[in-house]
Amino acid sequence: MSFITPTPLPIRDLNVARHYIQTFPCPEGFSTFAWRQLQHTALSVWNAYLTGSAYRGSLHFCRPEFYNMLLHPNGEAIVPAGQIRGYRAA
Secondary structure (H helix, E strand, O other): OOOOOOOOOOOOOHHHHHHHHHOOOOOOOOOHHHHHHHHHHHHHHHHHHHHOOOOOOOOEOOOHHHHHHOEOOOOOEOOOHHHOEOOOOO
16 A cells, blocks of 8 residues: 655745745754844745745855755745855755
């Protein structure tokens, strides 16, 4: 017997995006201030994505968790990895 695991639905609302971003815990040894800044940046990117506008800031890859914040729960990226400076796929 096989079990089907449902694929999480894409995020379509800023409040859902905020909650999703807040589920990522601050990595051990990482500054909580810097972590809140990354969460704020991720939320700004989600806002631009959800409203169909361009994100005006620059994105730098500093933590794998940050890149994961920019993915739908189903793994679909909201920003192509090539647009994030310093990102290298494993």
